[in-house]
Amino acid sequence: MRWPTVEHASDLADDDLAKIVWEKTKRPVARGEAGHLRELGSVLTDRHATAVERARSYERSLAHLMRALALSPGRDNVAQLLELLNEQRTSTTSxxxxxxxxxxxxxxxxxxxxxxxxxxxxxxxxxxxxxxxxxxxxxxxxxxxxxxxxxxxxxxxxxxxxxxxxxxxxxxRAFEVDADFPSRSTHGGAGGMDTGIPGEGRMDPPVPRTTVRSALRDTATSERYEQVTAAVTAGGWGACGAWVFDLDAPAAPEDIPALLPTLPLGCLDGLGSTDRFEIALRPLDAVWRLLFATASMGGMYSDGAHGAYGRFAAWQSLAGLTGAPRSADADEVAQRALHSTWFHFEADAEWFHNEIYDYGLACLSPDRRRLAILAATDTD
Incomplete structure (x- = not known):
């Protein structure tokens, strides 16, 4: 079989082109044949790019159609959508x-x-x-x-x-009652979240703060890190961090605002003694809402995990922050969370973008001997 020219190969049907590729690659590439194979590869690369874009176009149209059926009230709309889902023959990335x-x-x-x-x-x-x-x-x-x-x-x-x-x-659960959801239509939607620190419960430490660094060391395992950051990861935010510290002695909640900036936290690296560091006591429901919104609605370049998996990710972050054992069920995690003390903080440290979405959370255990921190940031 003679080698086709690029022009000839470009005009061949997909099956005919595949036959030529198969025939020409049955044996090791001989001297002088590499260029011909490269030309065939160029034709295949172009066709692959065209096919991928065509598939994406189909997926976008199908996604819009399914969205319209799901969001348009009506029993028949639900029934037809379910039938369509049963007919889906391939996995999709949309x-x-x-x-x-x-x-x-x-x-x-x-x-x-x-x-x-x-x-x-x-x-x-x-x-x-x-x-x-x-x-x-x-x-x-x-x-x-x-x-x-x-x-x-x-x-x-x-x-x-x-x-x-x-x-x-x-x-x-009671602390989940005020979950935020986006409002969507067939052609768009509105949603978002407020990560700003509230005015109530403020415990900002006086400035200048001490420059003496704490001798405490982060004890978070890789498994605990993944658990604490589950909500941020699910939401596709730009960056996150997690740290766990075993305190030398029980710490009162009023001790935490001064302690936090002295800890070896990557999110606070370079924070000066007079740079902005704001912190507030927060109730569990406010913490859960923030975690849920992070996971379910996502960041600037993510649609998030939506409600079900957003809920799961928020609970996983609660489990990690409260130090729940791997075997803990939801009831145990809830009890730990309810009896912990929660803080929300912000800082003008380089790690935080301080443009769109930024926050830090800290959890002081009921025995006041464990402090866990989650930091998250996102920007466009």
Missing amino acids: PGLRLPAIASFLAEGQRVADLAELVFDGRALDRPTELRACLFHELVLRGVDIEDFLPLRFWPLGRAGYHPLSWLPVDR
């Missing part, structure tokens, strides 16, 4: 086609009664477990009482125990 996103759209746009019957009814066995798991927690976070809907009431009893979301509580 965020709008992922089941956590679709579950979030459905929870925002549809009647709970329709969702309970069409998605969770025991006869609808072909519904994806992932969709059900995500939608269940989207509804719980929005204040739906699962006792009011029989299919929802029975879902936790038969849910897949191996699914990561099965770790979460099936009821909305």
Whole structure:
């Protein structure tokens, strides 16, 4: 078989081009053939780029169509969307086609009664477990009482125990009540979060602060680091950090504002004794809302993890900050969080962008001998 010219190869059908490539590569490349193979490779590279862009275009259109069905109220819209999901034959990379996103759209746009019957009814066995798991927690976070809907009431009893979301509580805890959600339409949406430090509960230390560095050392393991930063990672923020310190003696909450700037924290490197460092005591519900918004709505260049996985990531961060053991269930994490003391801080240190989204959280354990810190920053 003769080598085709670039012009000839460009005109060949995909199958014919594949046959030539197969034929010419059955044996080791001979002297003088490398250039011909490179030319065929150029043709294939161009076709691949065109095909990828075409696939992305299809995905964008399909994602928009599914979003419209999910957000437009109506039982038939839900039914047709579910049928379409069952017909999906390939995996996709478009965020709008992922089941956590679709579950979030459905929870925002549809009647709970329709969702309970069409998605969770025991006869609808072909519904994806992932969709059900995500939608269940989207509804719980929005204040739906699962006792009011029989299919929802029975879902936790038969849910897949191996699914990561099965770790979460099936009821909305008191500190989760005021979760923030974006408001979306078929053509756009509005959302966002306020990471600014509040005026109430302020405990800013006097300046100039001491320049003496603490001798305490970070004891966070890689596993604990990943757990503490789970919410920020899920939200796709620009940078985050986590530190854990075992204190030499119990520390009172009023000791923390002066202690924090002296610790070996990468997020406070270079902070001068008179540079801005602001800190406030915060209730658990405010801390959880901040973690949930971080994970669920994402940063400047991320759509976030949406409600279900945003909830999971926020709880994981709570578990890490409170020092819960790996075997801890949600009830134990909640008890640890409720009995801990929480702080929100900001600083004019170089690590923080101080442009769009920035915050630091600190958790003092109930015995006051452990201090865990999470820092997060994002910008455009």
